[in-house]
Amino acid sequence: MSTTSYLSNRINNLSESATLKMTKLGRELAAKGINVISLSVGEPDFNTPDNVKQAAKTALDENYTRYSPVPGYPELRQAIVDKLKNENGLDFETSQIVVSTGAKQSLSNVILTLINPGDEVIIPTPYWVSYSEMVVLAEGKSVFINADIESDFKITPEQLEAAITPKTKLFMFSSPCNPTGSVYSKAELAELAKVFEKHPNIFILSDEIYEHINFIDKHESIAQFNSIKDRVIIVNGFSKAFAMTGWRLGYIAANKEIASANDKLQGQTTSGTCSISQRAGIVAYNEGLAGVQKMKEAFLRRRQLVFDLLNDIPGVKTNLPEGAFYFFPEVSSFFGKKDLNGNVINGSEELALYLLNEGHIATVGGNSFGNDNYIRLSYAASDENLKEALRRMKEALSKLS
Ligand code: PMP
Numbered sequence: 001m002s003t004t005s006y007l008s009n010r011i012n013n014l015s016e017s018a019t020l021k022m023t024k025l026g027r028e029l030a031a032k033g034i035n036v037i038s039l040s041v042g043e044p045d046f047n048t049p050d051n052v053k054q055a056a057k058t059a060l061d062e063n064y065t066r067y068s069p070v071p072g073y074p075e076l077r078q079a080i081v082d083k084l085k086n087e088n089g090l091d092f093e094t095s096q097i098v099v100s101t102g103a104k105q106s107l108s109n110v111i112l113t114l115i116n117p118g119d120e121v122i123i124p125t126p127y128w129v130s131y132s133e134m135v136v137l138a139e140g141k142s143v144f145i146n147a148d149i150e151s152d153f154k155i156t157p158e159q160l161e162a163a164i165t166p167k168t169k170l171f172m173f174s175s176p177c178n179p180t181g182s183v184y185s186k187a188e189l190a191e192l193a194k195v196f197e198k199h200p201n202i203f204i205l206s207d208e209i210y211e212h213i214n215f216i217d218k219h220e221s222i223a224q225f226n227s228i229k230d231r232v233i234i235v236n237g238f239s240k241a242f243a244m245t246g247w248r249l250g251y252i253a254a255n256k257e258i259a260s261a262n263d264k265l266q267g268q269t270t271s272g273t274c275s276i277s278q279r280a281g282i283v284a285y286n287e288g289l290a291g292v293q294k295m296k297e298a299f300l301r302r303r304q305l306v307f308d309l310l311n312d313i314p315g316v317k318t319n320l321p322e323g324a325f326y327f328f329p330e331v332s333s334f335f336g337k338k339d340l341n342g343n344v345i346n347g348s349e350e351l352a353l354y355l356l357n358e359g360h361i362a363t364v365g366g367n368s369f370g371n372d373n374y375i376r377l378s379y380a381a382s383d384e385n386l387k388e389a390l391r392r393m394k395e396a397l398s399k400l401s
């Protein structure tokens with residue numbers, strides 16, 4: 001992106017979100033009449049469940065149209081406390097919950113709340129695009145720990161220990177992970193928790209937005225280990241489990257100081273999030289997960305479909321993700337090859353652009369997730385579109401020489 005002298009350094013130093021950029025490019029191509037299949041943006045291709053939509057209509061009729069409390073309606077905060085207890089076995093009070101305009105805002109709030117210029121934030125790669133850029137905004141320093149396909153994209157306690165310095169303030173990760181779909185087991189989380197026990201000044205930001213899209217048994221949160229619980233900030237939201245990406249509803253569960261600091265920050269920036277979305281969120285949490293179950297079944301079927309089709313493409317290497325709805329295949333064997341016009345593919349971003357322009361499928365280069373050897377595919381698309389997208393991908397890649 002170009003920099004402009006009158007804009008702040010803060011904004012000039014910030015990269016554009018690659019997930020949103022590739023989605024925009026895909027839409028632009030589609031607007032020209034080209035049939036583009038989008039596997040770029042990570043959002044369920046399902047509709048919000050009817051009971052949740054109905055709750056929003058009722059909220060309007062009941063005139064929930066005014067400013068809401070900054071950290072959320074008490075009933076919603078209570079529904080979140082109940083959910084954390086019933087589903088995760090975690091004890092929180094309503095004063096520890098702050099509802100926000102999406103998990104994205106919660107992540108950004110937490111980073112702005114904890115990070116001073118120069119503080120180090122440890123982020124395992126691959127990570128979700130916006131993590132490192134939020135650290136840039138807070139003038140912190142990202143310290144990356146590399147995990148690749150051989151370790152199922154998960155870090156070891158030894159790697160974590162080696163990355164910690166006296167300046168480390170925060171560790172942030174997602175499990176199930178965007179972009180890899182990897183899920184840390186309880187035993188693996190326990191090992192990481194043991195490292196944090198030895199470093200009492202480090203906070204842990206646990207992004208659990210894909211909690212319900214998990215193909216192994218139950219979700220495990222790193223907040224379950226009491227020795228570190230007070231330093232864990234859970235970020236979660238309604239976008240994925242309830243197909244509510246447009247409603248903008250997320251939250252944190254954290255110790256009271258961090259919660260009230262997030263409340264103060266929102267009070268000066270955005271205020272309470274949309275009143276109607278919050279009323280719908282209460283019903284989503286109180287009336288259960290039937291819709292999620294149906295989505296999960298579809299994702300499980302599609303995961304197998306895409307896994308088989310990816311394995312059928314020479315030069316592409318993939319693992320079988322245990323959660324979320326992404327594949328993060330290794331594609332570096334195509335780097336250095338030329339397209340039909342003689343242009344050399346120099347990395348994952350160029351490969352993603354080639355796939356868009358030649359194959360008309362939108363993906364995202366792994367470079368934006370911290371590892372250039374991969375690309376990300378979202379399989380939150382119909383079976384038919386997935387089959388066609390993977391056929392196009394195979395064909396386009398076979399034209400590189
Ligand atoms: N964290 C991760 C890992 C994500 O993939 C996303 C994308 N939606 C978010 C947070 C933000 O979600 P929300 O829609 O609630 O802002």
Ligand code: GLU
Pocket residue numbers: 017019020040041042043104129178
């Ligand atoms: N989280 C989704 C993704 O990774 C949504 C897009 C975004 O907010 O970046 O594609």
